[in-house]
Amino acid sequence: MDEIMKNQTTLNSEGYDRIAREVFLPLFPLIARKALEIYGRNDGACLDIGAGGGMFGYNIALQSRLEVHFLDIQPEAIDICMKRGREWGLSSRCSYAVGDVHAIPLPSNTYPLIVSRGSIKFWGNADELKQALSEIYRVLKPGGITLIGNSLGPPEMEAAITEKMKIYNPGWGKKHGHNGIRFTMQERSDMLKSLAIPHRLEEDDSGSWIAMMK
Numbered sequence: 001m002d003e004i005m006k007n008q009t010t011l012n013s014e015g016y017d018r019i020a021r022e023v024f025l026p027l028f029p030l031i032a033r034k035a036l037e038i039y040g041r042n043d044g045a046c047l048d049i050g051a052g053g054g055m056f057g058y059n060i061a062l063q064s065r066l067e068v069h070f071l072d073i074q075p076e077a078i079d080i081c082m083k084r085g086r087e088w089g090l091s092s093r094c095s096y097a098v099g100d101v102h103a104i105p106l107p108s109n110t111y112p113l114i115v116s117r118g119s120i121k122f123w124g125n126a127d128e129l130k131q132a133l134s135e136i137y138r139v140l141k142p143g144g145i146t147l148i149g150n151s152l153g154p155p156e157m158e159a160a161i162t163e164k165m166k167i168y169n170p171g172w173g174k175k176h177g178h179n180g181i182r183f184t185m186q187e188r189s190d191m192l193k194s195l196a197i198p199h200r201l202e203e204d205d206s207g208s209w210i211a212m213m214k
Contacts, residue, residue: 013076017053023164031151032059034206039113047111050119054081061090069095101132112144140214151207
């Protein structure tokens with residue numbers, strides 16, 4: 001294994017996608033099913049923010065009739081995502097854009113379902129995070145829902161993921177902050193309250209979710 005893979009802070013888009021394939025793959029069908037359950041519909045359009053190679057969004061597409069739009073700040077990640085769409089036969093229901101969550105290059109009030117998993121830790125300090133949350137709320141369609149997750153699945157799945165991740169980064173684990181969270185769920189909730197964005201916090205075997213409503 002390449003030495004660079006042991007330090008998440010130095011991973012490029014291919015490195016993150018490799019971890020998604022080799023470590024997190026069993027998680028994505030579970031959290032996609034949970035997202036669709038909360039959404040309560042089988043059609044419409046979904047925006048996957050910080051999509052990386054697209055595992056979350058594509059599993060939503062596989063379990064529904066939704067059209068999925070993938071957004072990531074890294075062009076290399078979108079290239080990987082587009083290739084996966086062709087390989088999985090889902091390109092006809094998918095679209096792609098390179099863009100920053102702090103200035104989403106998409107129209108307001110567009111997507112009835114917006115999802116993101118594991119990306120929020122990269123959205124910056126408190127002011128930057130508030131800007132990102134405001135932008136997500138802007139593109140959310142009235143009546144829609146946004147689900148931002150830090151998800152590792154039920155205990156046995158979380159344990160298996162943690163053990164595999166220690167191969168990449170020996171210091172990785174819940175005790176050390178496995179997902180690099182800069183803010184707690186409550187602190188993020190307080191930010192949303194300050195922005196007057198309706199939301200609720202959810203936690204179950206699929207993980208922790210911030211659900212924003214419009």
